[in-house]
Amino acid sequence: MSDSIGSVGSDRFIDSKLFKVLGGYEGLCAITIAMIFVAFIIIIFIVRIIQYPHLRQQVIGGSSTQSIHTRILKAVVFFLFIAGLVALTIYNIYKMIHDPPKLLPATFEPNTLSPSMLFCPSTETELQFISAYYYDNFDGFDALELFRNNNNVYTLNNGFKIIKGNNGQCHFFDGTLSMKPKDATGGYYNIQFQSNSSSNIVIFIGDTDDKMDWTLLIPEGNVYNEVGIEILNDGGILQYTESRRQVLDGSYTYRSFQTSIIKDTFDIYKVDEQIISIGVIAPKRVIKEVEVPSFKLADLFSSIGGYLSMWVVVGFLFGGSKANPFGFVTRFIFIKQDRAKLLKELEKMNADRNAKINTLEKEVDSATETNNLNDKDILKNLLAKYYVNMEFYEHAVKSLDV
The missing domain is CATH 1.10.287 (Helix Hairpins)
Known part of the structure; x- marks a missing residue:
């Protein structure tokens, strides 16, 4: 699994909204079979109508056992019914094409992805990056054993770079370049800077994608890419929670972060007054929401099927042809x-x-x-x-x- 969920939208039809709305391969197969069947029926009907005169006479219409009043009212009701069916079909197709997607109930999934983080000094003080490590759990962290060989520690130094923006010179950790194990969930990030004076550090935690602008005073991206912000005094420990939203075609997943401070100082681990240590606790699971079409082809068929069931009203009013020729209109209106x-x-x-x-x-x-x-x-x-x-x-x- 890639460390970056966000990606450029796919041009493949199977990733499109239309493919999802039609119900995937099953829906396309059903449509194809239905179109072949309808075409077959229409062709046979046309051929037989041309072939046999008596069938043309039946289609054109024969004698009716109902009065002209009942037949006119029946025709009016029939055309209203057809107009309603056409309007319902057009409305449902419009919903299939234009309605925004809805969300499935949120689920939890393992958090195997690293966040991206931006560290900026709140004053003119410059920060000098020293090191960054990832531990598979917080209990495995030990500042005194930081530079010794540990089986559960992984260096993240290659993921850091300098970004200059409205917050001055900041250090940026690109989560997509994290060297932590692909299947590791949650964990603990320890980042160390050196500073020649006391300084508050502003920390931004978010996602790395082409929509995120980390040079802004408060970095932001898409409406679903919320960035968590905290200020630590000479280091400390914070934790974050994350929610994800997967778009309808599955080509992109937005990540939203919220942060909270666990401890605003790092005195218990501090080994040097000029060293600023920042700890970030990652959750083992994150909330994920998946977009699905608000109206599918199956919903269209269901809606039309429900509407066609109203044909029993026509049978009630005018009778069921030769099975029951005397309906409500005959018995109670045009008696x-x-x-x-x-x-x-x-x-x-x-x-x-x-x-x-x-x-x-x-x-x-x-x-x-x-x-x-x-x-x-x-x-x-x-x-x-x-x-x-x-x-x-x-x-x-x-x-x-x-």
Whole structure:
């Protein structure tokens, strides 16, 4: 794992916001399959409509058993429903594209990264860097054994350089150049300077990236890159806490620091009056927040699916076609109009029945047998008109086109 979390944003599609919003590879696979399926259905529909005239007639529309009042109201409700579906889809797509990401619940992760630190004198006094060491835990630190061989101590001298800015000449420790073990969590940093006079030292703890300006009076970077600030009198011990925020495409993680003083002097470890020792205790774990899309493709499907479930309202109002042709509107609103239409259709059916009876009387001698056929004929017509879709059956028995 690199000592620097921050990096330049990736140009790869898999790191983009769109890839995250669509649900990754699973979402792209689902979209591809759905598009192929829809295209297949549309092609078959167009081919069959061109191929068979009776299908064109069904698509254009046949006779309705509802009054003109009910049909107009049904058309109005249908178009309002479609308009709502289109508006909902557009709104959800807009949210997918433009909504800011939300955060997953914060989690703890091991702190294997070093912070960057800036040490500035509060007066014109110059600081001379002596040494910097990292210990894997605070208990392993011993100032008196500082220059002896220790298994748990690592030198950090190569990570220091001079920075001149609004705070004068400061010593900067670049956390990305830390020589501590990659898998070491937390730990303790001990930095020593030499000064010819007593001086307060201003310490800034933050992150090293291209957005951070360490030359400012109070260094700052991105809105999520907060810098911890403390002032120590001739050295001391401080500790910091850190929180991290990973951006949506995973290309960058912002680090925010807060500091507090544990001991404002280092007298118990001081071995020379001109030596200023500063200790920094690092946490073993840090809080991490990860950005995720506020609205994904799955949310879009869920939202549209919930909206389509409202189609039961249309069935309630106008009936379910031939499965239930008499809905709320027919029973409680346009009662007289739909009743008149129904009676008209029944009279038409009765006229057709009488015509068939006359034909059957010429061919059948038994009156009982004729009546039985009439009853079956009435039932068949009633079912075909209101309850059973007979178009395909009637076409199939009359033609071999399909």
